[in-house]
Amino acid sequence: MNVRSQVSMVFHLDKCIGCHTCSIACKNLWTDRRGTEYMWWNNVETKPGTGFPTKWEDQEKYHGGWEVKNGKLQLKSTSKAQTIFNIYHNPSMPTMDDYYEPWTYDYQHLFNAPEGTDQPTARPISMVTGELIQIEAGPNWDDDLGGSPVYAENDPNLKGLTPDQRAQLVAVERLVFFYFPRICNHCLNPACVASCPSGALYKRGEDGIVLVDQKRCRGWRMCVAACPYKKMFYNWNTGKSEKCILCYPRLETGQAPACFHSCVGRIRYLGVMLYDASKIEEMASLPDEDLVEAQRSLVLDPNDPEVVAAARKSGIHESVIESAQRSPVYQFVKVWKIALPPHIEYRTMPMLFYVPPMSPVMSNVADGTIHHVSDNLFHDIDESRVPLKFLANLFGAGHEEFVRYALRKQKAVRWYRRAVTVGDVEMATAERMLREADCSPEQAEAIYRLTSLCTFDDRFVIPPMHREEAIQMMEDPLEHKQGVGFGFLSGPRRGM
Amino acid sequence: MTSAFPFHNQLCFIVFPYVAVLTFLLGTILRYRKDPFTYSSLSSQFLENRKHFWGLVPFHYGIVAVLVGHIVAFLLPRQILEWDSQPLRLYILEISALIFGLLTVVGLVGAIARRLTVSKVRVVTNGFDWFVLSLLLVQTISGVYVAIFHPWGSAWFAAAISPYLWSLARFNPDLGYVSMMPLGVQLHILMAFVIIFVTPFTRLVHVLVAPNPYLWRRRQVVRWYRSQKEAS
Ligand code: SF4
Ligand code: SF4
Numbered sequence: 092m093n094v095r096s097q098v099s100m101v102f103h104l105d106k107c108i109g110c111h112t113c114s115i116a117c118k119n120l121w122t123d124r125r126g127t128e129y130m131w132w133n134n135v136e137t138k139p140g141t142g143f144p145t146k147w148e149d150q151e152k153y154h155g156g157w158e159v160k161n162g163k164l165q166l167k168s169t170s171k172a173q174t175i176f177n178i179y180h181n182p183s184m185p186t187m188d189d190y191y192e193p194w195t196y197d198y199q200h201l202f203n204a205p206e207g208t209d210q211p212t213a214r215p216i217s218m219v220t221g222e223l224i225q226i227e228a229g230p231n232w233d234d235d236l237g238g239s240p241v242y243a244e245n246d247p248n249l250k251g252l253t254p255d256q257r258a259q260l261v262a263v264e265r266l267v268f269f270y271f272p273r274i275c276n277h278c279l280n281p282a283c284v285a286s287c288p289s290g291a292l293y294k295r296g297e298d299g300i301v302l303v304d305q306k307r308c309r310g311w312r313m314c315v316a317a318c319p320y321k322k323m324f325y326n327w328n329t330g331k332s333e334k335c336i337l338c339y340p341r342l343e344t345g346q347a348p349a350c351f352h353s354c355v356g357r358i359r360y361l362g363v364m365l366y367d368a369s370k371i372e373e374m375a376s377l378p379d380e381d382l383v384e385a386q387r388s389l390v391l392d393p394n395d396p397e398v399v400a401a402a403r404k405s406g407i408h409e410s411v412i413e414s415a416q417r418s419p420v421y422q423f424v425k426v427w428k429i430a431l432p433p434h435i436e437y438r439t440m441p442m443l444f445y446v447p448p449m450s451p452v453m454s455n456v457a458d459g460t461i462h463h464v465s466d467n468l469f470h471d472i473d474e475s476r477v478p479l480k481f482l483a484n485l486f487g488a489g490h491e492e493f494v495r496y497a498l499r500k501q502k503a504v505r506w507y508r509r510a511v512t513v514g515d516v517e518m519a520t521a522e523r524m525l526r527e528a529d530c531s532p533e534q535a536e537a538i539y540r541l542t543s544l545c546t547f548d549d550r551f552v553i554p555p556m557h558r559e560e561a562i563q564m565m566e567d568p569l570e571h572k573q574g575v576g577f578g579f580l581s582g583p584r585r586g587m
Numbered sequence: 588m589t590s591a592f593p594f595h596n597q598l599c600f601i602v603f604p605y606v607a608v609l610t611f612l613l614g615t616i617l618r619y620r621k622d623p624f625t626y627s628s629l630s631s632q633f634l635e636n637r638k639h640f641w642g643l644v645p646f647h648y649g650i651v652a653v654l655v656g657h658i659v660a661f662l663l664p665r666q667i668l669e670w671d672s673q674p675l676r677l678y679i680l681e682i683s684a685l686i687f688g689l690l691t692v693v694g695l696v697g698a699i700a701r702r703l704t705v706s707k708v709r710v711v712t713n714g715f716d717w718f719v720l721s722l723l724l725v726q727t728i729s730g731v732y733v734a735i736f737h738p739w740g741s742a743w744f745a746a747a748i749s750p751y752l753w754s755l756a757r758f759n760p761d762l763g764y765v766s767m768m769p770l771g772v773q774l775h776i777l778m779a780f781v782i783i784f785v786t787p788f789t790r791l792v793h794v795l796v797a798p799n800p801y802l803w804r805r806r807q808v809v810r811w812y813r814s815q816k817e818a819s
Contacts, residue, residue, distance in 0.1 A: 171802055178798065179647040186636045187707070219634070220706045285806040288798030296811035306623040309796050310630045327634055327711060330627035558812065586625030587715045587789050 093369040094391060094402040096411050097279065097299035097442050098337065098554070099362060099420045100351075101430045102272055103542060104448040105501070106358040109270040111135050111231070113350035113359075117274075120349050121336070126328025128193035128218045131230055132335040133350045135272040139246035139260055139481070140233045142271075144189040147321040148247040148434065154183040155319030156282050156437030157375065164376045164438065166286055168316040174288055183316035187327070191228040193218040219327075236261075236268050243268070248484040256478040267476040269448040271485075272358070274350060275322040275335035276433070276441030277301050279366065279389065280375045283334070286317035291332075297411075298363075298556060299442065300337045305583065308332050319437035329585050343558045347551040357545065362418030362552040363411060364425075364442070365391045365402055375438045379488040382435040389440070390425050393418070414554035419541055420444070427530075427538055429497040436488035447482050447494050449475075449501050468506075468524050472498045496529070503528035504535045504542075592762045599777050600751075601760045607784035614787025615795060628793040634707040642701050646694025652687040653730070657744075661752055664745035671742045680741050681734070688731045695720070695727055719789045726778045733771050748776070 117133040136142040150156060154168040168183045196213035204211030217224040233242035239261055249257055260267055277294075281301050284292040291307035292314055294300070303314075310330040314323040323334050338348035346352065351359040366389045374385035391398045393415035402412050415421065423430035423444060430444035472495060473479060479491045479498075487493040503524040510521035525535055541549060619626060632639045660667050671677040699720050702712050734740055747764035754761035765776065786792060 174798065174801065180632060180640050180644045184632055184636070186633055220710050222706060281807070284808050287808075288801040289796065290800050290804055290808055293808040293810045296809045308627065309793060309798075310627040311798065312630060312632065315633075325630075325633045327631065329624075330629035331624075583624050584622070586622075586627050586629060586792075587713065 092367050092391075092398075092401045094365050094398065094405045094407060095299065095368045096297065096363050096365055096402075096407050096415060096554070098277070098342065099299075099364045099418075099424070100274075100277075100443040101360040101420050101423045101446065102443065103358040103360070103430075103446040104269055104271065105446060106356040106542075107135070107270040107272055107448075108356045109135055109137070109235070110355050112353050112355050113272060114230075116349040116353040117335075120338070122333075124328075126326040127324070127333060129187065129190045130324040130326075130333065132322070132324075133272065133274045134230060135270050137231075137234055137236055137243075137268050138271045138485070139243040139249060139268065140236070141242045141245050141247075142273075143230055144185050144321055145228070146245065146247060147319075150319060150437070153185060153316065153319070153321065155317060155321065156434075156439055157280070158438075159376050162376075164372060166282055166317055167319075168282075169286060169313060174286075174311075174313060178288065178311050178313075181312050181316055184312050184325075185315065185321065187219075191230060191232070192224060194224055194226060197223075236266055239266075248481055250484060251489060252478055252480050256480065259476060259478065260481070265476065269477065271445075272350075273320065273322070273433075274443065275301065275337070276320060276439070276443040277335075277337060279368075279386075279440035279442060280371050280438065282317040282319060282437070282439050283314035283323050286313040287311070288313055295339075298339075298342070298554070300339050300342075301334070302336055302339070303332050303334055305329075305331050305333075319434065319439060320441070329583055342553060343556045345553055345555070347547075347553065351551060357550065360419040360423065360541075360545075360550045362420040363415040363554045364418060364421050365393050365398060365407070365412070365415050367391055371440060375440055379436050380490050382438065382488055383431060383490075383493050386432055386435060386440055387425055387428070390421070392425070393421065408555070408557055410557075411554045414552055417552045419545075419550060419552060422537070422541065427500065427534065428493075429500050429538070431486040431493055431497060433485060434488070435486075445486055446501070447486050447497050448477070449498060449505075468520070468527065469499050469502060472502060499528040500530050500538070503530050504538045507532065507535045508539050592766050596762060596766045599773075600762055600765050601755070603777070603784075604755055604780045607780040611783045611786055615792055618787055618792065619795075626792055626796050627790075629711070629790050631708045631711050634711070635701065635705045638697065638701040638705065642694050642697030642699075644694065645690045646698055649687045649689075649691030649694055650727075653684065653691060656684055656687070656741075660741060660744045661749050664749040667741055667745040671739075671745075677739065677742065681738060684741065685731070685734045688727065688734055692724075692727045692731055695724055699724065715789050719785070719791060722778065722782055722785065726775065726782060729771060729775045729778060733775055737769060737772060 114131055114133045114135055118131065122128070122130045122132060131143060134143050142148065146152060147155075150167060156167055157164050158167050159165075169177055194215045194217055197216050198213050201211050201213055214223055215226050216222060232238065236243055243261060244257075277299055278301065279299070281292070281294060284294060284301060287308075288311045289307050289309045291304045291309070293302060293304065295302065308331040310325070310332070312325055312332065314332055315321075315325050317323070323332055326333050338346075341348055347361060351361055370389060374389055375382075377385045393399070393402075393412060399412055403409075420430070423446065430446050432441045432444055435441070475498075479494060480489075482494045483489055483491040503521070506516050506524050507521040510516045510518045522532070525532060530538075632643075670680065702708050702716070702720070737743075747768070751761065751763070751765045765773070768776075782791070786794075
């Protein structure tokens with residue numbers, strides 16, 4: 092056992108209202124520089140939809156993630172030998188057209204326009220060239236199902252759905268969609284790191300945050316192609332790749348990442364999980380249907396004395412172990428099993444998990460309301476208007492049982508709470524549901540509390556990162572007194 | 588030793604090469620230590636994809652092959668001469684060298700045209716880039732010119748240029764053959780040192796950081812802040 096700690100995350104999709112506050116918080120902090128305008132380290136997609144960059148989930152096009160070839164785990168986009176030949180021109184690299192060309196408006200024209208008969212307008216200008224442009228796409232171009240025939244209908248997750256199920260998603264006046272906020276998953280088996288020819292990408296040993304060493308990145312762009320979630324971005328101005336840094340300068344000072352902190356729906360949870368690093372490759376090589384369980388098995392029980400002893404031996408600080416024991420993420424992922432990894436079939440072992448959405452609870456049959464059928468209390472889950480298969484393609488490598496389990500448990504918790512507080516459901520029924528959903532009343536209570544009544548400190552259990560000690564060990568703190576903080580002491584200058 | 592040769596020859600083929608190599612070494616090392624952030628391929632594929640393929644791929648395949656050829660001829664002149672002792676083998680070598688040379692020129696012209704015509708790419712092109720591109724253009728064209736009009740270069744490079752370069756490397760410069768070379772060849776040699784000279788100040792430094800640890804390193808990279816001994 093090689094115990095490591097990982098700052099992990101849960102997004103509770105039932106609570107996301109699609110307000111994009113998270114994206115804006117991130118943009119204002121990190122990506123408002125030249126060359127990064129097009130990047131959205133945090134973005135919120137409407138599902139069904141093609142996402143950002145367009146159709147990022149279509150790995151036939153982008154070749155992201157891993158595959159098992161001849162029994163061995165390999166990057167889809169490139170092998171070491173191929174890298175030598177592809178380095179001049181990466182065939183799987185998305186271009187700016189797959190994202191969008193960032194623009195602003197010519198506001199000055201409103202003031203400078205000569206007197207005339209027409210009102211002056213502020214026309215869009217490209218933030219790359221400064222020339223006038225026709226806007227053809229933007230982030231969230233398909234927000235709330237805008238342009239469904241072009242976007243929603245081309246969602247790669249519709250694979251395997253019957254024509255009826257597809258039609259049901261876009262039926263007039265009974266459209267259904269949900270939001271899918273995404274950041275870098277800070278994977279356990281990151282494809283981005285494995286693909287970097289310069290070794291510039293790395294995972295921080297202590298907390299698992301995946302970063303790009305800006306001083307070693309040479310702009311070979313292999314990571315952009317390799318990350319199946321398309322969360323590696325190429326800064327066209329500096330010639331370096333950039334990605335979500337999980338706001339590590341904030342985490343190190345005990346603050347939640349900006350997108351977590353600002354989340355209006357309070358859908359985001361953050362905490363440490365301990366895992367066994369020696370088994371990653373083995374688990375990531377298993378067949379698709381075993382991957383969800385395999386990833387869970389990597390996560391270790393922080394209350395198990397054996398694990399604690401092994402963690403201490405691996406040098407994990409006492410305070411981090413303690414933090415792992417209080418981690419909300421551990422509860423969602425391993426104890427309750429209602430948070431699932433996105434697209435585990437990409438085999439990067441993402442450490443951001445999603446609670447699949449119940450809403451809209453309306454059924455797809457008859458008048459759209461749910462009729463209580465006493466012999467099958469969960470019938471509406473299989474008949475729900477977001478087809479289970481669609482969710483399974485997102486959160487279970489196409490296998491419905493994991494999503495069904497999570498949804499049944501959520502529903503049972505709702506009915507249980509309804510029996511407790513409203514009383515229009517019989518307690519006996521509610522308890523039967525809990526039983527059938529593999530949930531004890533105590534667990535239901537805990538899920539309810541962490542879902543609905545959670546405070547800031549419940550949601551974010553940030554481990555002390557002990558960077559101060561690390562810095563002391565490596566350099567003289569007095570000498571570096573004013574050098575603390577993040578980034579370079581000089582502005583990053585584009586090379587020649 | 589060298590005083591028998593005219594001054595401008597000494598300047599171009601003895602003094603300047605040393606200045607160029609010294610600048611190259613000092614400049615690239617200092618830049619790497621002081622400003623590693625600026626070491627990048629500065630790729631613009633993200634801004635334009637198709638023309639990038641048709642320009643950059645032939646150029647790089649061509650130039651890498653040609654450079655390797657020059658280096659091998661420099662390091663192993665005797666083996667090259669031996670190889671050339673049969674006419675058929677000589678032809679094969681000469682023709683493939685010419686093909687790679689032409690590939691380089693065609694790719695380079697494509698790359699230049701792309702930079703001129705694609706407005707997004709023009710934004711990330713500065714004066715130094717144009718300077719480098721024109722140097723490369725002159726150099727590759729002069730190379731192809733030499734290959735066509737002064738044939739059997741693989742043989743006379745090994746017999747004449749290699750000894751000259753070795754004499755420089757041994758700090759015992761001998762201009763013997765070089766001073767008698769045709770103008771085209773002399774230009775090609777001189778330009779080579781000009782390019783070496785300007786490398787530290789341009790994007791050409793990316794050649795020096797071409798991936799190498801990649802082929803040997805483990806797939807995943809983990810960096811620890813606490814000492815590695817503690818961490819198993
Ligand atoms: S989501 Fe992509 S960028 Fe983030 S760690 Fe995983 S592979 Fe790397
Ligand atoms: S801030 Fe929260 S609720 Fe709003 S879109 Fe982002 S994740 Fe969803």
